[in-house]
Amino acid sequence: MILRKRISTYKKHCLFFIAFLLSFHFSFGQNFTSKKKIKDSIATYFNSLKYYKRKDIEKIKKYQKILKENNLDTLLLDSYFFLGIEYVSKKDSLNFAKNLNAIDKIYKKTNSELAKSQYYYLKGTYFNSNNVIDSAYTYFQKAKNICVKNNLFKHSYRSFYSLMELQRRIKDAHGLDLTAIEAITLAKKAKDYYGLSDIYAYIGLNHFETNLEKGLDNYKKSSFYTKKIKDSIDKQIYTTLGYLNYSYTYVFYNDFKKALFYAKKADSVNNQYQLFKYDKGLQIVTKQNIGVSNIVLGNEAFGLKQLNESKDLCGEDYPMKKALILYDIGFYYQNFKKDLKTTRIVINEALKLAKKISDPDTELYCLKVLAEISNPVESNKYYKKYIKLSDSLFSKKNELKDSYALVKYETKEKEAENNFLRQENISNIIKLENILHKNRIIQLIAFLFILIIVFIIIFYYQRQKSLIYINNLAKATAREEERQKIASNLHDKIVGDLRLIYQKAETSNQIEISKPLFKLKEEIRNLSHKLSSVSFEEVYFKEQMINLISDYFSPDFKIKTHGLNDVDWKNVNNTIKRTIYLVAREAIQNSKKHSEATSLNLFFEISNKKLSLKINDNGKGFDINSPKYGLGLKNQKQRVEELNGVLLLESIINIGTTTTIDIPLTV
Amino acid sequence: MEKDIKILFVDDHLLILKGFLSMFKESESFNKINVVIKTSGDEALQTVKNALETDPFDIVFTDLSFNTTTNTIHSGETLIKELKKAAPNLKIGVITGHSETNRIYNVITNLNPLAYILKDSCNLTELNFAIERMLNDEVYYSHIVHQKILKRSIIQISMDEIALQILEELPKHPKIGNLVGHIVNSNGKLLQIRSIEKKLSDLRISLNAQNNTDLVLKAKELGVVD
Structure with missing residues (x-):
């Protein structure tokens, strides 16, 4: 008994000692890799700080100064952490609070989750040492959650042990097991054999009183992982x-x-x-x-x-x-x-x-x-003290248990509430996204609609343009037909009649009549030729063009053609061809009659769905504004413009004249 | 006595037809030549067809343009086509005022009349000469028509890069074979001897040259090459 x-009691202390050992193992067990000697030496010292040593506060503070100067935040954080633990064990609340503020500052500066978790852990330790179990439990839980969330596995054990220790103290075996399982899961994930060995040992220690087998079984598991260290x-x-x-x-x-x-x-x-x-x-x-x-x-x-x-x-x-x-x-x-x-x-x-x-x-x-x-009197005194202390301990433990249960319940409730809020949040986000989605679809439809309208407008204008173009072509064709009719009338009727009269006058030797008659006949014949143009349906345009050039070619008026063979004339509208033909004829005629040129060049070209013809001569040139050339030019210009084309005339005195026309082949 | 020659003149101007008639009446050959005149294509075609069995026409001279709205045949070209269909042996000539190269070229290349005579220059001598040649199946064109056709050939040659190259290179080489390697087509490929010879023969025909030396001389004379 x-x-x-x-x-x-032995067990209690032993557990306390193990927990303490482990907590320091995890805070120092990691490798500090730094190139700086200071960092190394301090890290070594921190690593050497064991649970059983009274930590040398002055020495840590000295190091802290160096760490601050070198901006070594990680080690600085550790130093604050040690001091925090030390102040808690010394019950130095004032310095503990200052120390805690320093960690908070580091957290705000570096946004380090580790700092936050250590902050909560120290708070938990503080409440733990003051037997405020519910607060301690809350803070340890917070510290643990941050570590788990940020994969700071090694740091999370500290909180796990503290939580388990709390649960052990109020004999919440089931809760302890749950915490242990969570810790084991994490440790296995991180392949942390220290952690696994510790936790199994801890479970064993927690169970052997009621279940020897379970205790021994867990010790075995613990030693299994110990061997892997x-x-x-x-x-x-x-x-x-x-x-x-x-x-x-x-x-x-x-x-x-x-x-x-x-x-x-x-x-x-x-x-x-x-x-x-x-x-x-x-x-x-x-x-x-x-x-x-x-x-x-x-x-x-x-x-x-x-x-x-x-x-x-x-x-x-x-x-x-x-x-x-x-x-x-x-x-x-x-x-x-x-x-x-x-x-x-x-x-x-x-x-x-x-x-x-x-x-x-x-x-x-x-x-x-x-x-x-002791003797009965003293014995009575001691028993009274004993009962009083025992009662206070018992009620304190019960109190702790109750408040812990409440905290646990509240924590769970809070978690459920958080879950609900989170879910609500998610559904809100989904709703928002749906609205956004809808808006986007509406925007898309609107955009498409606008696009279609723009397309229709463009199409309409294009069509309008093409209609105008086709209309112009038809008009030009009609005008051409009219001109041809007049020309053939002039040629056949008037010239024929004139020829007869002329022949009669000549045979009767009436020279004063016959001479002007001949001139008149020739002029009207020329006029009719000017007006007439031939159909291209039967004769190829190219041949016709050559025929035209032949009419004006002579050794002292050489006409050279370029690109006539390169154009696929079959695909060019007849009215356009006719216009080209007439402009060419007019230009050649003018050049031969008035410019005293000895050579003339014709350049045909199709580019960018545009047919262009450039005619230049080496004649004496003329004043474009002179009314002498006005009429013929105006006619040709009008013809070209009817087809949406452009006619340009440049003439430089004593250098030559250049006529350029561009006619679009399609709308 | 020689066999009578039966000639049909078609023109929409009666005055001109009467002119021809009076021309032949005054000539010595009038007795031998039987002249018929018609003022429309339709009538002319019918007359030729009617005479086919009994006493067919030897020659038909027609104008090219008929100013008519009532008849089906509107132009000399149509009439020529119809006549060729109706009477394949008929010799057809054109007497017209149309001296534009275009009309001349089109009529000659498409319808091949045995004669193309211009009204301006037309007189009895010319007509007689033309008739004589036509009866021998020979071609007769008025001098101006000849000139126009020649000029046209020149233009065509001047547009033909290969022809120009050959005409430039020909005097430089004693043999045609030596031309190979100097003549390049539009794709930058060298021309073979056969293509060159073909081109030369075409050129001789179009410029009425007897041989290659004559061809070069004519080309220079006509201004095709410098």
Whole structure:
């Protein structure tokens, strides 16, 4: 019975120590890679900071100054974190608050999620140390969630352990398991063997009291992952911890032989790797376990020696363990030696220490022992104290449990509410997107509509244009027909009649009549030729053009044609061809009659759906504005413009005349 | 006594027809020549057709333009086509005022009349000469018509880059074979000897040249090459 009590306190401290160890392992276990020596040395120091050492606040502050100067935010954050932990354990609220503000500043500066999570974690630690479980739970939860969300797995364990520790304290085994499972899932994902080993050990420790098999099973899993740890010292430390877990589990079940067996194993690893250099706590607990087991198994002297050594190892650094070991020694004197005097001295020392470090559990055990060994009056006094403390502890624990349950409920409710809000948010977003979608579709339709309208307008204008063009062509054709009729009338009727009269006049030798008659006849004939133009349906335009040129060609008026063969005349509208023909004729005629030119060039070209003809001569040129050339030119110009074309006339005196026409072939 | 020659004159101007008639009446050959006149294409075609079995016409001279609205045949060209269909052996000539190269070229290339005589220059001597040639199936064109056709050939040659190259290169080489390698077509390819010879023969025909030396001389004379 009594041993059990002892073991439960032992367990509590052991767990506390493991949790603390782990939390630091995870805050320092990562590799700091930096090229700067300062960074390296500080990082090394921070890494060396172990749970059992009183952290040297002044030294950390000194480093902090250097870190600030070098803008090493990550390490700076760590330094604040250590100080925060240290202030919490010292219950230095003022400095803790200042420290917390500094972390908040770093968070605001760097927007680092790690800083935020550490901020929440420290807050949680603060509330935890002040036994405000619900707030502590909330903050640890927040810190954990940030880590998980941002894949800061290693940092998340710190919060996981704290949460599990809280759950253990209020005996929420189910909640603890859930937290542990979440932590394991993450650790497996990150292949973090430290984490896996720790968590399984933790689950084992949490379950062995009610279910030995489950406890042992989890220890096995823990040691499985311990073997995968690469760093040899870390591996041995974890192995030792595993042995100690077995050891005190068997102590709990009063199997002291097995307990001693595992404690010795732990001791041998401890000695082989000199782990006490890194972790004095391991040695203390090992010796304590060996001591207790030996005493119960009858080897009292050796057991007492071990306990005393263990107590001396504690020094000033492990007051909690020291108090507990003192109680163990007292217990030995009371029950095995029946030396009540020594018992009283030792237990009083333990009680004093327990009160000093406010460890109510140890205090309670001590009070009980004192009550048992004292005279009835004093005994009564001690029992009263015992009951009072026990009651307050009990009610406090109940209170904690209730408030925790409330917090848990509220947290869940809040989460549900958050989920609802999130869903509502999502549905709102979807609604908004739908509206946007609709708007976009409407815009698209409007755009298409406008496009169609523009298209229709363009089409309409194009069609209008083409209609005008076709109309113009038809008009031009009609006019041409009219001209031809007049021309043929002139030629056949008037010239024929004139010829007859002329012949008659000539045969009757009336020269004064016949001469002007001949001239008149020739003039009218020329006029009729000018007006007439031939149909291109039967004769190819090219041939016709050559015929025209032949009419004017002579050795002293050489006409050269370019590009006539290159144009596909079949595809050119007849009216256009006629116009080209007439303009060419007019230009050649003018050149031959008036310009005294000796050569003339015709250039035919089709480009950009435009037919162009350029005619130039080397004649004397003329004044374009002279009315002498006005009429013929005007006629041709009008003809070209009827077909949406352009006629340009340039004449430079003594250099020559150039006529250019451009006629579009399509609309 | 020689066989009478039966000639039909078609013109829409009666005055001109009467002119022809009086011309032949005054001539010595009047006895031998039987002249018929018609003022429209329709009448002329019918007359020729009617006479086919009994006493067919030897020659028909027709104008090219008929100023008519009532008849189906509107032009000399149509009449010539119809006559050729109705009487394949009939010799057809054109006597007209149309001296434009275009009309001349079109009529000659499309209808091949045995004669093309211009009214302005037309007199009894010319007509007699033309009739004589026509009866021997020979072609007769008025001097001006000849000139126009020649000029046309010149224009065509002057537009033909290959012909111009050949005419330029010909005097430089003693043999036609040597021309190969100097004549390039529009695609930049060298012309083979056969194509060159074909071109030369075409040129000789169109310029009425006896041989290649004559051809070069004529081309220079006509201003085709410098």
